[in-house]
Amino acid sequence: MFKIGLDLGYGYTKGINEAGKRIVFPSLVGTAYNRNLGAVFGGGIDDILENLHIAISDGRDRSEFFVGELARREGKNTSYAFDADKINHPNTRALLAAASVLLFPEEDVPVHVVSGLPLEQYVHQKDEFREMLGNFRVMVELKGRDRVKLIKYNRVTPFLQAAGAVYHAILDDIKGYLVEGSYLGLIDIGFRTTDYIVFVINKGRLVLREDLSGTLDIGMAVLNNAVDKMFTDRTGSKLDIPQLMHLVKQESIFYRGKEIVFRKEINAVKHEIARVIKDRIKIVWGNKLDFFHTIFLAGGGAKQLKENMNDLYNSIRVVKDSQMANALGFLKVAELEEGR
Numbered sequence: 001m002f003k004i005g006l007d008l009g010y011g012y013t014k015g016i017n018e019a020g021k022r023i024v025f026p027s028l029v030g031t032a033y034n035r036n037l038g039a040v041f042g043g044g045i046d047d048i049l050e051n052l053h054i055a056i057s058d059g060r061d062r063s064e065f066f067v068g069e070l071a072r073r074e075g076k077n078t079s080y081a082f083d084a085d086k087i088n089h090p091n092t093r094a095l096l097a098a099a100s101v102l103l104f105p106e107e108d109v110p111v112h113v114v115s116g117l118p119l120e121q122y123v124h125q126k127d128e129f130r131e132m133l134g135n136f137r138v139m140v141e142l143k144g145r146d147r148v149k150l151i152k153y154n155r156v157t158p159f160l161q162a163a164g165a166v167y168h169a170i171l172d173d174i175k176g177y178l179v180e181g182s183y184l185g186l187i188d189i190g191f192r193t194t195d196y197i198v199f200v201i202n203k204g205r206l207v208l209r210e211d212l213s214g215t216l217d218i219g220m221a222v223l224n225n226a227v228d229k230m231f232t233d234r235t236g237s238k239l240d241i242p243q244l245m246h247l248v249k250q251e252s253i254f255y256r257g258k259e260i261v262f263r264k265e266i267n268a269v270k271h272e273i274a275r276v277i278k279d280r281i282k283i284v285w286g287n288k289l290d291f292f293h294t295i296f297l298a299g300g301g302a303k304q305l306k307e308n309m310n311d312l313y314n315s316i317r318v319v320k321d322s323q324m325a326n327a328l329g330f331l332k333v334a335e336l337e338e339g340r
């Protein structure tokens with residue numbers, strides 16, 4: 001089967017298929033309207049990701065959406081799916097459709113998708129998630145691209161979100177990480193949430209320590225909001241999203257011919273986010289923390305917070321491709337599942 005790993009994050013939808021095609025776009029969905037399709041459409045995947053206008057029909061209804069960057073720029077009623085119940089949120093279907101039409105193979109071959117849920121939802125809603133994905137059957141049109149595709153999954157594997165990232169993290173040195181009796185931790189710092197997960201190595205296998213794993217309601221959105229507010233307080237003006245992203249990353253911006261620098265303030269916010277994450281996790285991990293082999297940092301926030309997380313433990317590593325880590329791990333899980 002054609003394999004796809006899909007990570008439907010609160011902030012960003014991430015995916016990779018077995019042909020190596022990768023996508024990342026903001027998990028934003030807005031009402032569509034007819035645009036003048038002009039020169040904006042170049043050839044590359046980046047142009048497609050900037051201009052995701054899709055039509056979905058399920059036989060009875062047909063609806064059109066702007067998704068990702070296009071929704072952010074031009075959508076009406078654009079929103080994230082911040083509901084705890086992501087499975088039933090209407091945006092989820094649009095994000096799923098958009099990601100799938102980009103990642104499905106050209107040929108009509110069976111598709112196996114692996115996707116994740118945070119621990120608590122995984123425990124309670126994994127069957128519901130499997131069912132939702134299994135029943136998903138829609139025609140998706142990628143507007144302006146002449147691409148129409150029937151999206152349905154022949155095989156669905158729900159997986160534990162941060163565990164996907166662990167699979168990906170240990171791949172480059174499995175022997176080195178599978179040290180009998182030792183613990184492996186991973187902290188997945190996302191947009192809205194931070195998942196932490198612990199495995200203990202038992203007889204050469206990863207065994208989940210559910211009691212040491214969980215989800216925190218804090219993520220990098222806190223930083224974006226704080227910087228947004230700082231700028232408005234200082235200048236009385238509002239930033240648009242690309243400018244905000246720039247300011248968060250560069251820690252400075254030109255405004256009315258002067259450079260405004262927020263380095264100290266941004267560091268203070270990062271410090272505070274990291275402190276909350278460390279404190280909460282330390283309480284749960286307690287004295288087990290001394291027995292960890294490695295603590296991995298994954299998620300889009302990993303690089304941003306690394307410096308502030310270092311003092312949690314003396315063996316901390318940012319996972320390669322940290323924002324894509326779950327999706328990459330899910331693809332690996334699809335391979336393993338089919339090898340069985």
Ligand SMILES: Nc1ncnc2c1ncn2[C@@H]1O[C@H](COP(=O)(O)OP(=O)(O)OP(=O)(O)O)[C@@H](O)[C@H]1O
Pocket residue numbers: 008009010011012013189190191192193194219220221298299300301304323
């Ligand atoms: N190039 C980038 N594109 C998007 N986000 C980035 C980038 N570089 C760093 N980030 C950071 O990554 C964060 C998003 O991380 P991530 O994609 O892991 O979140 P998510 O999985 O959508 O959220 P959650 O896990 O809460 O559902 C952004 O808020 C931003 O701080």
Ligand SMILES: [Mg+2]
Pocket residue numbers: 009010188189190191299
């Ligand atoms: Mg995530």
